[in-house]
Amino acid sequence: MKKVGLYFGTFNPIHIGHLVIANHMAEFSDLDEVWFVITPKSPFKTKQTLLDNHHRYQMVYEAIKEYPKLKASKIEFDLPQPNYTIDTLVHLEEKHKSAFTFSLIMGEDNLKSFHKWKNYEAILENYAIYVYPRISKGELMNRFADHPKIKWVDAPIMEISSTFIRKSHKEGNNIKPMLPDTVWKYLDEMNFYR
Numbered sequence: 507m508k509k510v511g512l513y514f515g516t517f518n519p520i521h522i523g524h525l526v527i528a529n530h531m532a533e534f535s536d537l538d539e540v541w542f543v544i545t546p547k548s549p550f551k552t553k554q555t556l557l558d559n560h561h562r563y564q565m566v567y568e569a570i571k572e573y574p575k576l577k578a579s580k581i582e583f584d585l586p587q588p589n590y591t592i593d594t595l596v597h598l599e600e601k602h603k604s605a606f607t608f609s610l611i612m613g614e615d616n617l618k619s620f621h622k623w624k625n626y627e628a629i630l631e632n633y634a635i636y637v638y639p640r641i642s643k644g645e646l647m648n649r650f651a652d653h654p655k656i657k658w659v660d661a662p663i664m665e666i667s668s669t670f671i672r673k674s675h676k677e678g679n680n681i682k683p684m685l686p687d688t689v690w691k692y693l694d695e696m697n698f699y700r
């Protein structure tokens with residue numbers, strides 16, 4: 507059975523930080539594939555300049571089209587909002603009927619607040635979580651540090667964010683090196699984040 511790592515995010519827009527992590531997980535962990543799950547509405551994110559689901563999906567698609575181990579998923583587009591990961595996992599299991607073994611991919615920053623996620627205990631009981639290092643504030647719960655379901659992967663750290671990219675672009679600064687070329691072209695042609 508194929509091992510799939512699910513990488514959840516708003517990807518507004520996807521940037522090279524995301525891509526480096528997904529590729530690292532697909533190449534250097536035991537995962538066979540990584541699926542970007544584009545989230546319509548993340549539970550803890552307050553309103554921001556959020557592009558349509560379709561455009562965020564399209565940019566992910568453009569970013570990964572030459573990476574056969576990376577895929578983009580629209581599974582959350584038709585689910586109730588905000589999108590809770592546990593609910594999406596249930597839907598994925600139903601849809602794929604045991605064709606894949608699913609795991610989660612998460613930055614160390616998100617692991618620090620993971621105890622606030624809906625039914626996080628159930629997630630941890632049923633799914634492995636692949637965690638990569640991130641520079642972040644806050645304490646990691648002791649029980650997460652050496653939990654058998656949490657696998658630490660020593661991926662590179664790239665401290666850029668979509669917020670920084672959107673803001674910089676609006677202010678007229680050059681953001682090209684932070685995005686895959688295809689994403690930059692799409693975003694520029696569509697006049698996004700201006």
Ligand SMILES: Nc1ncnc2c1ncn2[C@@H]1O[C@H](COP(=O)(O)OP(=O)(O)OP(=O)(O)O)[C@@H](O)[C@H]1O
Nearest residue numbers: 514515516517518523524613664665666667668669
């Ligand atoms: N530079 C980065 N390196 C590794 N992981 C990242 C990076 N930026 C974001 N992530 C993580 O990737 C996932 C999806 O990211 P998300 O779409 O929320 O991007 P973001 O850049 O943090 O967005 P925003 O700035 O709009 O809040 C989240 O779990 C987030 O913590």
Ligand SMILES: O=C(O)c1ccc[n+]([C@@H]2O[C@H](COP(=O)([O-])O)[C@@H](O)[C@H]2O)c1
Nearest residue numbers: 514515516545548549590591592623624
């Ligand atoms: O299920 C939850 O309770 C939950 C709470 C916060 C975040 N998430 C998921 O984690 C993803 C990344 O979170 P964020 O806040 O860093 O964008 C987000 O897109 C959601 O899919 C999920």
